[in-house]
Amino acid sequence: MNPPTSCNNLNHRKSDAPIRHCVxxxxxxxxxxxxxxxCTKMKHAEKRRQQNKCCSDCGEQLSRP
Ligand SMILES: [Zn+2]
Ligand SMILES: [Zn+2]
Numbered sequence: 001m002n003p004p005t006s007c008n009n010l011n012h013r014k015s016d017a018p019i020r021h022c023v024x025x026x027x028x029x030x031x032x033x034x035x036x037x038x039c040t041k042m043k044h045a046e047k048r049r050q051q052n053k054c055c056s057d058c059g060e061q062l063s064r065p
Pocket of ligand 2: 039044055056057058059060
């Protein structure tokens with residue numbers, strides 16, 4: 001069971017989320033998924049285009065100030 005969170009992204013409620021980090025808040029939702037490699041700027045730019053606030057692989061915030 002995941003600890004309660006203010007984030008209402010569906011992945012927090014899944015026991016086996018397909019991603020490691022929540023794309024809305026960046027918290028880890030599935031520790032069993034390991035990030036295989038460092039993300040590139042291009043990868044983050046791609047995720048930002050998909051309206052994600054955080055990277056699903058490393059949890060880094062994508063939105064620029
Ligand atoms: Zn979240
Ligand atoms: Zn990343």
